[in-house]
Amino acid sequence: MHLPFFISDGENVQQVTAQIRFTVALAENLRGTHMSRLTEILMNWTRRPIKISDVEKILLDALKKLSTDGAAISMAFKYFVEKISPVSSKLSLNAVDCSFSGELTRGERMKFTLGLEVPFTSLCPCSKEISDFGAHNQRSVCRVKLRFKNFDGVSIEKFVRLIETQGSAEVFPILKREDEKFVTEAAYRNPKFVEDILRDVVLALRREKNLEAFAVECENFESIHSHNAFAAHEEILP
Amino acid sequence: MHLPFFISDGENVQQVTAQIRFTVALAENLRGTHMSRLTEILMNWTRRPIKISDVEKILLDALKKLSTDGAAISMAFKYFVEKISPVSSKLSLNAVDCSFSGELTRGERMKFTLGLEVPFTSLCPCSKEISDFGAHNQRSVCRVKLRFKNFDGVSIEKFVRLIETQGSAEVFPILKREDEKFVTEAAYRNPKFVEDILRDVVLALRREKNLEAFAVECENFESIHSHNAFAAHEEILP
Amino acid sequence: MHLPFFISDGENVQQVTAQIRFTVALAENLRGTHMSRLTEILMNWTRRPIKISDVEKILLDALKKLSTDGAAISMAFKYFVEKISPVSSKLSLNAVDCSFSGELTRGERMKFTLGLEVPFTSLCPCSKEISDFGAHNQRSVCRVKLRFKNFDGVSIEKFVRLIETQGSAEVFPILKREDEKFVTEAAYRNPKFVEDILRDVVLALRREKNLEAFAVECENFESIHSHNAFAAHEEILP
Amino acid sequence: MHLPFFISDGENVQQVTAQIRFTVALAENLRGTHMSRLTEILMNWTRRPIKISDVEKILLDALKKLSTDGAAISMAFKYFVEKISPVSSKLSLNAVDCSFSGELTRGERMKFTLGLEVPFTSLCPCSKEISDFGAHNQRSVCRVKLRFKNFDGVSIEKFVRLIETQGSAEVFPILKREDEKFVTEAAYRNPKFVEDILRDVVLALRREKNLEAFAVECENFESIHSHNAFAAHEEILP
Numbered sequence: 001m002h003l004p005f006f007i008s009d010g011e012n013v014q015q016v017t018a019q020i021r022f023t024v025a026l027a028e029n030l031r032g033t034h035m036s037r038l039t040e041i042l043m044n045w046t047r048r049p050i051k052i053s054d055v056e057k058i059l060l061d062a063l064k065k066l067s068t069d070g071a072a073i074s075m076a077f078k079y080f081v082e083k084i085s086p087v088s089s090k091l092s093l094n095a096v097d098c099s100f101s102g103e104l105t106r107g108e109r110m111k112f113t114l115g116l117e118v119p120f121t122s123l124c125p126c127s128k129e130i131s132d133f134g135a136h137n138q139r140s141v142c143r144v145k146l147r148f149k150n151f152d153g154v155s156i157e158k159f160v161r162l163i164e165t166q167g168s169a170e171v172f173p174i175l176k177r178e179d180e181k182f183v184t185e186a187a188y189r190n191p192k193f194v195e196d197i198l199r200d201v202v203l204a205l206r207r208e209k210n211l212e213a214f215a216v217e218c219e220n221f222e223s224i225h226s227h228n229a230f231a232a233h234e235e236i237l238p
Numbered sequence: 239m240h241l242p243f244f245i246s247d248g249e250n251v252q253q254v255t256a257q258i259r260f261t262v263a264l265a266e267n268l269r270g271t272h273m274s275r276l277t278e279i280l281m282n283w284t285r286r287p288i289k290i291s292d293v294e295k296i297l298l299d300a301l302k303k304l305s306t307d308g309a310a311i312s313m314a315f316k317y318f319v320e321k322i323s324p325v326s327s328k329l330s331l332n333a334v335d336c337s338f339s340g341e342l343t344r345g346e347r348m349k350f351t352l353g354l355e356v357p358f359t360s361l362c363p364c365s366k367e368i369s370d371f372g373a374h375n376q377r378s379v380c381r382v383k384l385r386f387k388n389f390d391g392v393s394i395e396k397f398v399r400l401i402e403t404q405g406s407a408e409v410f411p412i413l414k415r416e417d418e419k420f421v422t423e424a425a426y427r428n429p430k431f432v433e434d435i436l437r438d439v440v441l442a443l444r445r446e447k448n449l450e451a452f453a454v455e456c457e458n459f460e461s462i463h464s465h466n467a468f469a470a471h472e473e474i475l476p
Numbered sequence: 477m478h479l480p481f482f483i484s485d486g487e488n489v490q491q492v493t494a495q496i497r498f499t500v501a502l503a504e505n506l507r508g509t510h511m512s513r514l515t516e517i518l519m520n521w522t523r524r525p526i527k528i529s530d531v532e533k534i535l536l537d538a539l540k541k542l543s544t545d546g547a548a549i550s551m552a553f554k555y556f557v558e559k560i561s562p563v564s565s566k567l568s569l570n571a572v573d574c575s576f577s578g579e580l581t582r583g584e585r586m587k588f589t590l591g592l593e594v595p596f597t598s599l600c601p602c603s604k605e606i607s608d609f610g611a612h613n614q615r616s617v618c619r620v621k622l623r624f625k626n627f628d629g630v631s632i633e634k635f636v637r638l639i640e641t642q643g644s645a646e647v648f649p650i651l652k653r654e655d656e657k658f659v660t661e662a663a664y665r666n667p668k669f670v671e672d673i674l675r676d677v678v679l680a681l682r683r684e685k686n687l688e689a690f691a692v693e694c695e696n697f698e699s700i701h702s703h704n705a706f707a708a709h710e711e712i713l714p
Numbered sequence: 715m716h717l718p719f720f721i722s723d724g725e726n727v728q729q730v731t732a733q734i735r736f737t738v739a740l741a742e743n744l745r746g747t748h749m750s751r752l753t754e755i756l757m758n759w760t761r762r763p764i765k766i767s768d769v770e771k772i773l774l775d776a777l778k779k780l781s782t783d784g785a786a787i788s789m790a791f792k793y794f795v796e797k798i799s800p801v802s803s804k805l806s807l808n809a810v811d812c813s814f815s816g817e818l819t820r821g822e823r824m825k826f827t828l829g830l831e832v833p834f835t836s837l838c839p840c841s842k843e844i845s846d847f848g849a850h851n852q853r854s855v856c857r858v859k860l861r862f863k864n865f866d867g868v869s870i871e872k873f874v875r876l877i878e879t880q881g882s883a884e885v886f887p888i889l890k891r892e893d894e895k896f897v898t899e900a901a902y903r904n905p906k907f908v909e910d911i912l913r914d915v916v917l918a919l920r921r922e923k924n925l926e927a928f929a930v931e932c933e934n935f936e937s938i939h940s941h942n943a944f945a946a947h948e949e950i951l952p
Contacts, residue, residue: 001649001941002554004491015480015491017554017571023944032840035943036650069576078478078493087598090512094464095478095493119464123372126746130419133359134426138376145684163520168516171464173477174240174512174519181368183462190371190743193746221459223377224330224421226357226409229749230737231909239703240809241889243731253729255792255809261706272604272667273705274804275886281806308872316716316731316762328750330757333716333731364508384899410759411715431508440817465477467511468499570940594771595940600847606895610837610902614852617935646941657844657939697935699853700897702808702833702855 003042006048006192007079007100009156016077024062025070025105029036037065041076050099052112052151074101081160083172083181086186092173094119096160114146114204118160119169121183121219135178137187138223140167140194142201145234149214152209162208168192194220211237241280245338246287247394254315254336262300263308263343275303289351290338290389297342301456312339314353319398321410322470324424330411332357334398352384356398359421360458363429376427376461377396378405379433380439384474385451392448400446406430413475432458436469449475479518483574484525492553492574500538501546501581513541521685528627529577535580550577552591559635559648561655562662568649570595572636590622593637593645595646598658598696601667613663614699616643616670618677621710623689630686632646638684643677644668669698674707687713716865717756718787722815723870730791733784738776739784739819752778766814766865773818788815789830789934795874797886799893800900805943806887808833810874828860832874834881835897836934839905852937854881854908855917861946869922876922880914884905908934912945925951 005018022038035206041061045054057074062071079098099115110115115206119141128135142163148154164170169187172179192200215234222229243256256475260276279299282293293311300309317336337353357379358457366373382402386392402408407425410417430438436456453472460467481494498514517537521530531549537600538547555574559569575591593616604611618639624630638644645663648655668676674694680688698705719732720797737751759768776785793812798802798805813829835856840936842849858878861869878884881899886893906914912932919928936943 001939002556003558003569011401017493021944021948026945032909036652039650042567043797044461046569048446054272080478080480085683090516093479093522111307120348121374121461124418126415127422128372129419131417131426132377132421133371134366134422135372136375136422136425137372137461139459139464141261164846169462173463173465173516175462176512177364177368180362180374181364184365184369184372184374186370186462187374195746204497218854221377221721222406222409223359223375223425223461224418224717225749226377227411227753230735231740232737238261240794241807242794259706261708264671264707270671273701277703277888279802311778318716318718328754331717331760350626368881377640408786413754414750433508460732463477463511463516464843468497470499470504516874541727548893550791597850601892602891603894603898604848606891607902609847610842610851610898611848612835612851612894612898612901613848613937615935615940645938647936647938649939649941651938653840653844654851656838656841656938659844660841660850663850663937664845680945697853699835699851699901699937700883700885700889701887702895703887 001039003046003076005046005077006049007073007077008051008237013049014079016079017150018075019076020073022069023067024066027068033066041065049205052154055100055102055112055154056104056110059102059110063104063106066139069106070102070104074099075143075172083158084173085172087178087184088176090174090176094171094173098156112148112151114148114154114156114159115144116156116159116163117141118163119171120164121169121171121187122194122197123168123191125193128188128191135188135191136169136224137168138221140197140218141164143217144165144199144201145215146211149210151210161206163201166204194218194231195231198233202235204234206237213237239378241284242313243284244287246289246316247390251287254317256313256315258311259447260311262304262306265306271304272350276300279303290392291351293338293340294342294348297340297348299346301342306344307344310341312337323410323412324420325416326414328412328414331394332409332411336394339391345406347363350386350389352386352392352394352395353382354378354397355381356401357409358402359407359409359425360432360435361406361425361429363431366426366429369372369465370453373426374462375406376459377409378435378458379417380404380435381455382439383453386448387448399443401439403433404435404442432456432467432469440471440473451475464476477533479522481522481553482525483553483555484527484580489525492555494551494553494683496549496551498542498549499547500542503544510542514538515539526531528630530599530695531576531578531588532586534579535578535586539580541581545582546580548579548685550575553631557633561648561650561652562658563654566650570647570649574632588624588627590632590635591620591625591632592632592639593617593619594639595647596640596669597647597663598673599663600645600665601669604664604667609666611667612700614645614697615647615660616673616694616696618642618673620677620690622687625686625688638680642673642680670705670707671695672710678709678711682713688712715911717760719760719899720763721791722765723794727763728793729870730793732789732791734787734789741782743868748780752776754780763855766868769814769816769826770818770824773792773816773830777818779920783820783934785816788813793870795871799886799890800887800896801892802890802912804888804890808885811910811932812870826862826865828862828870828873829858830870830873830877831855832877833885834878835883835884835885835901836903836911837905838907839907842902842905849902849905851882852933852935853885854911854934856880856911858915860925861927863924863926876918877915880911881920881946908932908943908945912947916949917945920951927951
């Protein structure tokens with residue numbers, strides 16, 4: 001189902017249109033659950049900001065109101081981050097596909113995963129090297145699933161910035177001529193295979209002290225093929 | 239609904255997985271139609287090749303078996319065309335989104351539309367001109383809707399070839415190093431805005447004597463934005 | 477592209493996540509357009525409520541800033557309407573797929589189309605009649621495209637209400653046991669074919685004095701098939 | 715990417731349009747892989763039937779031709795199974811979403827997962843019990859992921875039959891009046907919550923000696939809500 005939620009990220013609160021999946025564990029002696037109680041819990045959360053630690057409160061509500069020992073929720077929404085064009089400094093907004101996924105078992109701590117899908121440009125090193133001029137490039141996305149030790153202070157925007165700077169160049173909704181020159185040349189100077197980008201995202205994530213585990217997928221919408229190039233890695237941090 | 243169909247294109251017959259919408263006009267004195275009769279008609283066509291003129295036969299069947307004065311069908315499927323890599327001559331297959339749409343009113347001739355969605359590469363002339371090196375490029379698609387005077391001899395593959403050569407370069411499922419060099423340089427030598435590609439497709443279609451009308455949309459999955467560039471035109475031929 | 481917009485509907489303002497297509501006519505003497513100017517225009521509209529007559533202002537902006545004679549925009553978003561469960565009176569929100577589409581040619585009045593996709597239940601009259609007990613029913617949607625004479629006072633919510641009451645029963649996000657009994661029995665008492673629902677929507681729309689033209693599609697996600705039943709009609713009002 | 719494949723299931727061979735993801739492990743000392751070699755391997759498999767044990771051959775090809783220690787492939791396609799209407803005995807075809815997923819590490823046995831998404835009808839026991847007449851029902855799907863001990867003799871069709879009979883009633887593309895009466899009454903006599911269907915699928919799968927592990931998801935496209943009811947379970951068999 002879809003509901004309007006207010007997502008709180010650091011100082012910012014943003015209203016989003018969230019697609020929600022909300023489930024509870026079913027005790028062996030019960031035949032089915034009370035779906036409408038789940039919707040009632042969600043309705044209570046449509047008027048106040050939701051930060052990551054609030055996801056645990058939603059799940060605790062579910063344990064209580066449905067007398068169950070386990071509950072899980074995922075909310076997927078577009079989250080907007082500001083982009084300033086690199087030369088002309090024009091402000092615009094990029095939509096990032098974002099998800100909050102929480103799982104709670106009674107008596108334990110919530111397992112929370114932040115999902116992000118962040119776009120950027122990639123330019124092929126092989127194409128640059130072998131060609132007398134030009135190099136094929138394309139839009140790419142990086143999808144991450146991040147699991148945190150502490151939920152306080154986790155910032156969606158910080159991780160979007162961390163990821164979008166690992167491609168050959170960033171993408172921007174507004175680019176004047178001088179910006180287009182800048183972005184074209186920046187990408188040409190910084191060629192990266194999909195595997196290079198994956199490695200750089202992995203290295204950047206390993207430096208994040210608050211991460212417990214992560215999974216990364218990078219995908220290039222290859223401009224010279226009608227299929228995509230893909231690389232993936234996952235890791236549990238010590 | 240989906241059904242397996244054999245599509246006949248010139249000398250070739252190809253089995254496809256078709257998504258079908260099949261409707262009939264409802265006489266004023268009737269409350270509803272007999273949906274299962276439509277499925278029965280379609281089942282008769284799962285074992286023999288369907289060429290464009292057969293779409294009219296399917297619709298005539300519907301007029302007869304459902305005692306109605308109008309019927310319409312659309313079948314959407316992936317159609318595979320062979321691609322030979324430009325230097326190494328490796329054979330592979332590109333999937334093209336294809337649709338057959340027919341409308342028949344009793345006593346009239348079928349109105350038939352062939353829909354195609356064909357991928358290729360585009361390279362931005364502005365980016366090439368203003369940059370000291372490189373130029374942004376990306377995968378693009380051209381969607382056409384073609385209406386024909388005569389149905390005999392219409393070739394899906396011919397129109398795919400006509401369209402895929404209007405971009406900056408063609409896309410290929412297999413590209414060895416020498417092919418990648420060729421395609422990269424070809425695109426760089428042939429920069430085109432989305433509007434340029436549209437105009438060239440329009441000019442090529444105007445030369446087709448058997449066309450009655452057409453609509454064209456070109457879309458670039460811009461590598462420097464997370465949004466797309468788009469151009470469209472439609473025309474009735476004299 | 478996607479942007480957060482505030483949609484104004486009568487007394488209400490609702491923030492939405494809008495998917496936008498924004499295009500301008502290209503003069504014959506120009507090779508391409510300035511895409512980023514379109515994004516700049518849109519950015520100006522992310523902070524203030526947009527009502528239907530504002531869509532014309534956005535398009536006028538485009539005519540001016542891109543020196544063109546034609547512009548078109550469509551914005552598609554989920555719009556939430558309140559639903560009160562029929563017996564227990566519990567409040568919840570239903571998401572309706574909504575679109576604003578405007579086309580403006582210099583010197584003319586904007587052509588505006590409101591698109592809505594509204595869910596409800598349908599119960600099959602034939603199944604009810606021939607069966608000793610029960611009757612198959614399913615979720616259905618009605619998609620309308622509405623063209624208006626005057627833009628002031630057009631209410632999204634009013635048309636959602638008008639449409640959702642034409643099925644066999646309404647759908648609700650929260651239904652307690654007493655509500656479920658009510659809805660089940662209401663649908664059983666009010667069996668309708670997809671064609672019946674279409675006719676009733678058409679009759680209701682013909683009574684709307686402010687409509688110039690409309691198109692309606694109804695689709696049942698048949699519970700006894702894995703395909704859907706479909707009916708469509710369009711009309712220009714005198 | 716998409717390719718036409720011939721899928722072999724017991725005695726039957728069926729041509730399908732497969733969406734493919736094909737990846738290899740990248741050795742630490744290598745910067746990137748040779749994507750086109752993967753496409754070349756796949757092209758070799760477009761002309762001969764593929765049964766489950768052939769997926770291992772495709773992966774062995776990848777280990778060899780890309781000098782790697784790991785490879786994975788998934789192919790997703792619509793597979794058609796025959797349906798005979800229950801009273802009138804009319805033959806038609808139901809499309810089932812099917813996937814073959816294989817992972818191979820050098821020196822080990824392939825891990826293979828068969829994915830199926832099978833549609834049927836569900837009728838709500840609560841709605842039946844509390845209502846004076848009727849009961850809400852809807853289309854449902856069951857998604858399974860099946861892991862096998864032995865690959866020989868695994869039958870797609872057998873598992874489709876096993877699953878589609880666990881709902882309240884089966885769905886059929888062709889239903890004459892006598893069939894519609896049969897299906898309507900069958901569903902009314904056999905009410906099941908989404909959790910009931912899940913449990914019955916789980917019990918049926920536990921009886922399959924050749925299964926090593928499975929995951930099951932059932933989803934009802936609720937006719938009285940615009941959201942869905944959902945239940946899931948996974949299990950490793952002893």
